[in-house]
Structure formats: C-alpha cells, structure tokens
Amino acid sequence: AGTLAYVNAGTQLARVDSLRSVLSPGLIGAFAVLGLLPLGIGQALGVIRRRRVYARWKAVRPRSFDCNLVVIGAGAGGLVAAYIAAAAQAKVTLVESHKMGGDCLNYGCVPSKALIRSATLAHQMRHGARYGLSNANADFSFKAVMQRVKAVIRAIEPHDSPARYSALGVEVLHGHGRIVNPWTVEVALSSGGTRQITTRSIVIAAGARPIVPELPGLHEVGFVTSDTLWEVFSELDAVPARLAVLGGGPIGCELAQAFARLGAQVTLIDNAPRLLSREDEDVSSLTLAALQADGVRVLTGHQALRCENSSGRKLLWVSCQGRDTAVEFDQLICAVGRQARLTGYGLEELGIPAERTLQTNPYLQTLYPNIFAAGDVAGPYQLTHVAAHQAWYAAVNALFGDFRRFKADYSVIPRTTFIDPEVARVGLSEAEANAQNIAFEVTKYGIDELDRAIADSAANGFVKVLTVPGKDRILGVTIVGQHAGDLLAEYVLAMRHGLGLNKILSTIHTYPTMSEANKYAAGEWKRAHLPRRLLAWVRRYHDWKRN
Structure with missing residues (x-):
C-alpha cells in the first residue's frame, strides 16, 4: 500500500505541466493519501498488536459486563x-x-502534617522570647499529641x-x-x-x-517505617529519647525535624552527600542549617552497615570514608523511599x-x-x-477512549517538603536544567527582605526563578520559606497557562503578605532586563524638562 501511494504521487507529479495542474484533484488526492498513510499504518499496527495481546483470552471475553x-x-x-x-x-x-483513603490519609500526608503542626507550635512556644513572650510554657503530653494525630485522621475519614x-x-x-x-x-x-x-x-x-533496607540485624533490634510508626508511637507515654532516622529525603527530613522539636535526640543518616539531594545545593544547605538549628545530628555521606544489640543498647553502625561509627537509638525510623x-x-x-x-x-x-x-x-x-x-x-x-484519548501531562508538577522552612518547587531546578543542556537565567529574591517575613520572625529563605534567557517565560521555580507550598501555586498557574514574570509583576499582591515575595522576585527579573538605552534617553528627557 505504501509503495502504491508513493508511485501514484510520483505519477501525478509527472503530469504537472502548469500552475493550474498543481491544484488538480488527482495530485491533491495523491498527497492526501501520503499524509494519511502513516496514521492508517499506525492504526492498523495498533489493531494487530491488540489482537495478539488478547488472543489467548478470546474464549473468556464476556458478551456483556457487570x-x-x-x-x-x-x-x-x-x-x-x-x-x-x-x-x-x-x-x-x-x-x-x-x-x-490509602497511604496519604492513614500513614502519610495527613498524620505527618498533623504531627508537624503540633511540633511547630511546641517549637514556637519554646522560643517565645522571639515574639516577646517571656513566660511561654511548652509542656505537652506526647501521647496527647499522637492522639490528636489520630483525631485529625478521623475528622478527614468521612471525605473518603x-x-x-x-x-x-x-x-x-x-x-x-x-x-x-x-x-x-x-x-x-x-x-x-x-x-x-x-x-x-x-x-x-x-x-x-515503604522500602525496608536489607540491613543485617535490622529485624532483631526492631524498627518502624513511615507507615507503622503512627500505631507504635501512639502507645508510647513519651517521645523516644534517642531516635535514628534512616533517609534524608522529604519523609526523613520532615519526621526528623518534627520529633526533634518534640524533644527527641535525633540522628539523621543518609547515604547521599547532602539532604534533599534532588533539589539544588542552596536548598540542601538551608535544610541542613534548619535541622541542625533544631538539634538534629545530620550524618550525610554515611552508609548504613548493620544493627546490633550490645548489652541492651541498640546500635546502628554507619560508615563514612572508611571510618565506622555507632549510632545509639531507642527507636529507628526507616525512611529510605517507597516501592x-x-x-x-x-x-x-x-x-x-x-x-x-x-x-x-x-x-x-x-x-x-x-x-x-x-x-x-x-x-x-x-x-x-x-x-x-x-x-x-x-x-x-x-x-x-473510543472517541478521544488524552495523554497524561506532566509539564507542570509541583511538590513541597513540609519542613521549616518549607521547600517547594515546580519545573526545573538548576541541576536538572544543566543536565538537560537547557539554557536558563536565574533570578533570586531573598525572603529575609520581605516585610511580612520579618514581622513573623520567619525571614529565612528565597524565591528562585529560572527563565528562558532574555525572556520572562518561566522554566522552574524553587521557594524556600514559610508557606512556600502555598506561594508556589501562583507560579504553577503561570506556568500551566503560559504567563510570564511580567504578568506576575503587574498583579497586585496584598500587603503585608508572604505572596509579595513572588512579585518582588518578578521585579528582580525586570530590573535585570531594563532597556538601558531607552532609560538613558528618558533621563535626558527629564534633564531637558527641568532646564
């Protein structure tokens, strides 16, 4: 069929002897057949593949369906x-x-955010002097905290x-x-x-x-995962005194900080050279500083070797550059990923x-x-x-699908890690852009300059925007700061609908809110792309007006 279509097209071309004959029905039809040929072949191959796949099940295919x-x-x-x-x-x-409700409601997003909220409040009360509160009392019952986590799950359960x-x-x-x-x-x-x-x-x-690592002695000393810790910890009267967290990704970092703020002595171990290794290095650096400020001992670049009981002491042996170290713990959380x-x-x-x-x-x-x-x-x-x-x-x-099919669109996927300060990103990071050889410009606005962040004693973080060189089209955004996940939504909308930084800059943002950081980041980009030659003429114009 393909050969015949090409031969026919060639024959029709050979008959062209004037401009009028270019629009002859025969030539138009021949090229229409050529255009539709790949589609027809694709459809035919699809039918053949489907028949082959279903061939062994032909006898059991129902005539009607429940x-x-x-x-x-x-x-x-x-x-x-x-x-x-x-x-x-x-x-x-x-x-x-x-x-x-699955993992998110029962073991993941919902319980972890409920725990983080309690931990954040305890942390703020403990540091009440920052807000002028000299007698703030942060006493709490760990069992009550875990009961609240369960209560939050119960409150959301009816939705699912x-x-x-x-x-x-x-x-x-x-x-x-x-x-x-x-x-x-x-x-x-x-x-x-x-x-x-x-x-x-x-x-x-x-x-x-959750992935359970193949670690010698792990099952003998006991461990919990991000799924099982909620049931196990709800039976405890107090937060574990010494907590080891294996894994420096989003789950590990969130849990490590939360339990540290609730009074646990936390050691976070990760084989990667830095925390949140999928993010850029400036994000990892801020994350490390935040966790260390909360008392978390961070051991990056450490390979977990084995677990053992030694005279009643639970030990996790880790290695870094040939040196072995024992981490003592009362509870071990495995947060090395999910399968x-x-x-x-x-x-x-x-x-x-x-x-x-x-x-x-x-x-x-x-x-x-x-x-x-x-x-x-x-x-x-x-x-x-x-x-x-x-x-x-x-x-x-x-x-x-018999009428129309839609390809899944992954062009704009946001994500947030709910540590303090939050880490949120949509689109490309600098590392990803470099790996894909995509040219970009970086605009960065420090949240430490934002009025609302200063008023909230949360002046820590940044908004980083990657754009096409010389244009305001957004390739990716990373935000580190208070409510970063909420701030990101504006950029998600902009990227999804092709809106550039000029549109964000021209949008009124309420004062004083954290959302102004988005406008100021757009302003930083605009300042770097001002029409210098035009401004020189404008300056001369104003000089002339004065004189």
Missing part, C-alpha cells in the same frame, strides 16, 4: 478515578483491601468513606482484588467468600509501601511488564489497552496530587 470500570485501590488515585466514573454516569466498582462514595453511585467492596483476565476482577471479600466482576476497563491504583505494590494483583499472570512501576503508554494504558494504571504503581512521581492527576486521565481514557 461494570464499565473496576478500580483496584482506594487511595488518592483510586478515589478520583471512581469519582469521575460515577460522575460520568458509568457503573463503577471500587475495591480496597485495607483502609479507604465507603458511605460517601456509595452515595455518589460507586459500589465499594472491602477485599483484595486480583485480575484473572483482562475483563474480570476476582475479589476476596474481607467478610468472607469471593466475587467475580466482569468489566470493560480496569484501573490499577494500588499505591506503594510500588505490584504483586498479588494478577499482573504477573497476565504478563504485564513491570520493573519499579508498571509500564504504561502516554495514555496510562498497560500492555492491555483496557487496563490502566494511576498513582505510585504508574510512576514516575510518588505524590498524592499526581496520583489524582493521573486518575483523571486513566478514568476518562478508560470510559471515552
């Missing part, structure tokens, strides 16, 4: 996918084996509850879902028995679990490729076009808001 969509996992991604399907009037079943989603039109099943063929999910119900559900499409949103939950869902039997995450195409389809993935199992980001973002694409493509 559902339009089955969603496995009721975390951020699964909840959004189910919500969208129900809103679109599709019949949807949501399967969850543990707790609705089976009752709410049932009212929205979602069938909620409590049990473990396993895909037995491309159109059937078998649910081992928690109440007993099993149920098989046939469905047009499936969304896998099973989330992730996608990929086993036990029937993926291996279906032959769906998976390494650290499931392999998906830009539409979040797996090997089987009717099976989608969203959230931590899809990667590449392990962020609650990205899971929800992907869930929209997965659900819409699953339900309406």
Whole structure:
C-alpha cells in the first residue's frame, strides 16, 4: 500500500505541466493519501498488536459486563478515578483491601502534617522570647499529641468513606482484588467468600509501601517505617529519647525535624552527600542549617552497615570514608523511599511488564489497552496530587477512549517538603536544567527582605526563578520559606497557562503578605532586563524638562 501511494504521487507529479495542474484533484488526492498513510499504518499496527495481546483470552471475553470500570485501590488515585466514573454516569466498582483513603490519609500526608503542626507550635512556644513572650510554657503530653494525630485522621475519614462514595453511585467492596483476565476482577471479600466482576476497563491504583533496607540485624533490634510508626508511637507515654532516622529525603527530613522539636535526640543518616539531594545545593544547605538549628545530628555521606544489640543498647553502625561509627537509638525510623505494590494483583499472570512501576503508554494504558494504571504503581512521581492527576486521565481514557484519548501531562508538577522552612518547587531546578543542556537565567529574591517575613520572625529563605534567557517565560521555580507550598501555586498557574514574570509583576499582591515575595522576585527579573538605552534617553528627557 505504501509503495502504491508513493508511485501514484510520483505519477501525478509527472503530469504537472502548469500552475493550474498543481491544484488538480488527482495530485491533491495523491498527497492526501501520503499524509494519511502513516496514521492508517499506525492504526492498523495498533489493531494487530491488540489482537495478539488478547488472543489467548478470546474464549473468556464476556458478551456483556457487570461494570464499565473496576478500580483496584482506594487511595488518592483510586478515589478520583471512581469519582469521575460515577460522575460520568458509568457503573463503577471500587475495591480496597485495607483502609479507604490509602497511604496519604492513614500513614502519610495527613498524620505527618498533623504531627508537624503540633511540633511547630511546641517549637514556637519554646522560643517565645522571639515574639516577646517571656513566660511561654511548652509542656505537652506526647501521647496527647499522637492522639490528636489520630483525631485529625478521623475528622478527614468521612471525605473518603465507603458511605460517601456509595452515595455518589460507586459500589465499594472491602477485599483484595486480583485480575484473572483482562475483563474480570476476582475479589476476596474481607467478610468472607469471593466475587467475580466482569468489566470493560480496569484501573490499577494500588499505591506503594515503604522500602525496608536489607540491613543485617535490622529485624532483631526492631524498627518502624513511615507507615507503622503512627500505631507504635501512639502507645508510647513519651517521645523516644534517642531516635535514628534512616533517609534524608522529604519523609526523613520532615519526621526528623518534627520529633526533634518534640524533644527527641535525633540522628539523621543518609547515604547521599547532602539532604534533599534532588533539589539544588542552596536548598540542601538551608535544610541542613534548619535541622541542625533544631538539634538534629545530620550524618550525610554515611552508609548504613548493620544493627546490633550490645548489652541492651541498640546500635546502628554507619560508615563514612572508611571510618565506622555507632549510632545509639531507642527507636529507628526507616525512611529510605517507597516501592510500588505490584504483586498479588494478577499482573504477573497476565504478563504485564513491570520493573519499579508498571509500564504504561502516554495514555496510562498497560500492555492491555483496557487496563490502566494511576498513582505510585504508574510512576514516575510518588505524590498524592499526581496520583489524582493521573486518575483523571486513566478514568476518562478508560470510559471515552473510543472517541478521544488524552495523554497524561506532566509539564507542570509541583511538590513541597513540609519542613521549616518549607521547600517547594515546580519545573526545573538548576541541576536538572544543566543536565538537560537547557539554557536558563536565574533570578533570586531573598525572603529575609520581605516585610511580612520579618514581622513573623520567619525571614529565612528565597524565591528562585529560572527563565528562558532574555525572556520572562518561566522554566522552574524553587521557594524556600514559610508557606512556600502555598506561594508556589501562583507560579504553577503561570506556568500551566503560559504567563510570564511580567504578568506576575503587574498583579497586585496584598500587603503585608508572604505572596509579595513572588512579585518582588518578578521585579528582580525586570530590573535585570531594563532597556538601558531607552532609560538613558528618558533621563535626558527629564534633564531637558527641568532646564
């Protein structure tokens, strides 16, 4: 077919003998065929691939289906996918084996932020003299702090509850879902028995679990993860006197600072040469200074070797440049990352490729076009808001892909690490831009000059903006400071809709607020790009007016 199309086009070109014949129907038709040929070939190859993938399941394909969509996992991604399907009037079943709300509500974002709030308040009261309060009392009950964490979870639980989603039109099943063929999910119900559900499409949103390092002696001395510490620590009468935190990423840094502010003697160990190693060095330096100011002992560039009990003392041995050091602890938190939950869902039997995450195409389809993935199992980001973002694409493509499909858009992904000061970023860092050979200019505004930050005794941090050289188009923004995560939203909006720094500069920001830092950063960029020659003429004009 391709050869015939090219031969036909050549034949039609050979017949061109005047300007009028260039617009002949034959020539236009020949080139139209050439233009559509790649699309047609692509469609044909897609059909062939799909037939091959589904060939061994042809005999079990149902003639009709119980559902339009089955969603496995009721975390951020699964909840959004189910919500969208129900809103679109599709019949949807949501399967969850543990707790609705997933890791974010029960073990991650929500409990950690509740803990951080209590720790921050205790820290501020302890340093009341900074605010002119000479008799501030920071006494507290650690058990009460942990009870408050649980109370916050309970307060948010109704937002993600089976009752709410049932009212929205979602069938909620409590049990473990396993895909037995491309159109059937078998649910081992928690109440007993099993149920098989046939469905047009499936969304896998099973989330992730903490990585437990293969460390000799670790299980013998005992440890907690970012998932299990909430239950274990809620049984304690006092904060652990000596706490070791393994991992210097966002989770490790947040927990280390929070427990240090609640009175623990914290040692933070990380194999990387600096904290928050995915961020730029100026961010890591400020993070290190902030944690050390709160009394955290930071050991970067240290490799964990083993754990041991020595005469009743729990020890973690670490090594740096050939020198071994023992870190004594009462509790050890492993915060070295999270891994996608990929086993036990029937993926291996279906032959769906998976390494650290499931392999998906830009539409979040797996090997089987009717099976989608969203959230931590899809990667590449392990962020609650990205899971929800992907869930929209997965659900819409699953339900309406016959008419139109949407590629998941990762062009503007914000993230925040909730230490004090907060670290927030969207787009490129300097290191990433350099690694990708992307030219950029850097504009930096120090928050220590901001009136509101000074009034709040929070004059620490900066706004750093990367732009296209000579233009105000934003490539990336990093903010370190109080409420950095909230400040970042303005830049997220700007980048998403193609607004440059000139637009931010021309926008009124309330005085005195932290948001003015964004306007002042834009002002710094403008000052560096003033039209010098024009200003020289303007100065001459004013001189002439005076004389």
